[in-house]
Amino acid sequence: MELRIGNGYDVHALEEGLPMWLGGVNIPSAIGFVAHSDGDVAIHALCDAILGALALGDIGHLFPDTSDEWRGIDSKILLAKVVALIAERGWRVGNADITIALQLPKLAPYILTMRETLARVMGVPVDAVSVKATTTERLGFVGRGEGCEVWASVSVIKP
Numbered sequence: 001m002e003l004r005i006g007n008g009y010d011v012h013a014l015e016e017g018l019p020m021w022l023g024g025v026n027i028p029s030a031i032g033f034v035a036h037s038d039g040d041v042a043i044h045a046l047c048d049a050i051l052g053a054l055a056l057g058d059i060g061h062l063f064p065d066t067s068d069e070w071r072g073i074d075s076k077i078l079l080a081k082v083v084a085l086i087a088e089r090g091w092r093v094g095n096a097d098i099t100i101a102l103q104l105p106k107l108a109p110y111i112l113t114m115r116e117t118l119a120r121v122m123g124v125p126v127d128a129v130s131v132k133a134t135t136t137e138r139l140g141f142v143g144r145g146e147g148c149e150v151w152a153s154v155s156v157i158k159p
């Protein structure tokens with residue numbers, strides 16, 4: 001068995017009146033993400049981690065924000081495409097660990113649904129997907145509510 005690891009990072013700006021998709025889940029919120037896609041910054045970081053593990057570039061390269069094809073797209077579709085891309089090469093996701101830094105709203109009520117959703121899309125057990133949320137104690141752009149920052153780490157395995 002071969003094992004590799006990857007990490008991904010993404011930031012999206014927040015604005016009033018936009019939808020908030022995070023970890024594949026629609027979070028009730030007065031603020032949401034400015035983006036070309038649905039703005040799911042957690043899935044974007046996760047996709048980049050998976051791609052990074054196999055040195056396949058990044059989602060900006062795979063799904064350019066200059067292309068109308070990806071405008072407003074459900075990021076779960078992008079994640080499914082990334083998982084299919086590594087499957088073509090004989091790899092699958094082992095586990096994923098995601099940290100979301102966001103001041104508001106509180107994400108605790110949605111964490112399990114995010115884990116279940118991401119696990120379903122990636123075809124892995126729920127206990128192979130960790131989602132953690134933190135504030136930044138009102139420090140920096142996250143703390144001022146201007147944006148959301150996400151880090152993702154994954155292992156990928158080739159049986």
Ligand code: MG
Nearest residue numbers: 010011041044
């Ligand atoms: Mg992004």
